[in-house]
Amino acid sequence: MATSRHVLIVEDEPPIRELLRLHLELVGFNVSEVADGRAALDVIRSRPFDLIVLDVMLPGVDGITLCRAARAEGANVSTPLLMLTARDTESDKVLGLESGADDYLTKPFGMRELMARVSALLRRATRADRPAEAPPPRHLAFRNLAIDVDKRQVVAHGHPVDLTRQEFDLLQLLASRPGIVFSRMALLTKIWSGDEYVTERTVDTVVSRLRKKIERDAQDPELILTAWGVGYKFADVE
Ligand code: CA
Numbered sequence: 001m002a003t004s005r006h007v008l009i010v011e012d013e014p015p016i017r018e019l020l021r022l023h024l025e026l027v028g029f030n031v032s033e034v035a036d037g038r039a040a041l042d043v044i045r046s047r048p049f050d051l052i053v054l055d056v057m058l059p060g061v062d063g064i065t066l067c068r069a070a071r072a073e074g075a076n077v078s079t080p081l082l083m084l085t086a087r088d089t090e091s092d093k094v095l096g097l098e099s100g101a102d103d104y105l106t107k108p109f110g111m112r113e114l115m116a117r118v119s120a121l122l123r124r125a126t127r128a129d130r131p132a133e134a135p136p137p138r139h140l141a142f143r144n145l146a147i148d149v150d151k152r153q154v155v156a157h158g159h160p161v162d163l164t165r166q167e168f169d170l171l172q173l174l175a176s177r178p179g180i181v182f183s184r185m186a187l188l189t190k191i192w193s194g195d196e197y198v199t200e201r202t203v204d205t206v207v208s209r210l211r212k213k214i215e216r217d218a219q220d221p222e223l224i225l226t227a228w229g230v231g232y233k234f235a236d237v238e
Helices: 014-026 037-046 063-072 088-094 111-129 165-176 184-191 200-214
Strands: 006-010 030-034 051-055 081-085 103-106 139-142 145-148 153-156 159-161 224-227 231-234
Touching (some): 006 037, 014 051, 030 037, 051 111, 103 111, 139 165, 153 200, 165 184, 165 231, 200 224, 200 231
Antiparallel strands (some): 139 145, 145 153, 153 159
16 A cells, blocks of 8 residues: 555544554554544545545444535545444445445454455555546456456356346446445346336345356355345455
């Protein structure tokens, strides 16, 4: 990681804030800390950061409101943003369509996991900054999977795979943002918009069919991973 990056930590619990600061400083971040939601709102609107780590439960203004505010206007509309949630039920809200967070971690979390997520977020942000990569990629390739977006063709483990429209759209959406968790509701809205008779269970069914077609072992998937209680994500592989 570059040494000049500036991270904002918004967390009201001193021990967690301290731990985050320590680890982020160790990898060269300049760290700013805020413990209160209202104060955070001012900072987020006025100063650009390279990364924001944001707790959901805060005094004053909660993290989800802060996240929406950051995305709506000001200096951090596209800053990589990692949310910290206390319960699995909060994760749903974090990953709801409007929150705008890039990723989340459920407390308690290990620092190794946190640093891995931070690295992944920054890698993606760097890639997205490159003007040559602005249009969505036409070819996606991972381990034993290749996706030709224009031809809507998929090759898995060296063999062409026949996918239905939903299966292909779902795969393309997940694979275009490796490591990012999509809630079932977000997937439904993006892939099945207009279809009236679908439920979140539909997403599980299509994922299960897709895994049988593209995974080496559908029972032990390496590409389409389950984010327990929330939804799915594509493996963050280089
Ligand atoms: Ca808190």
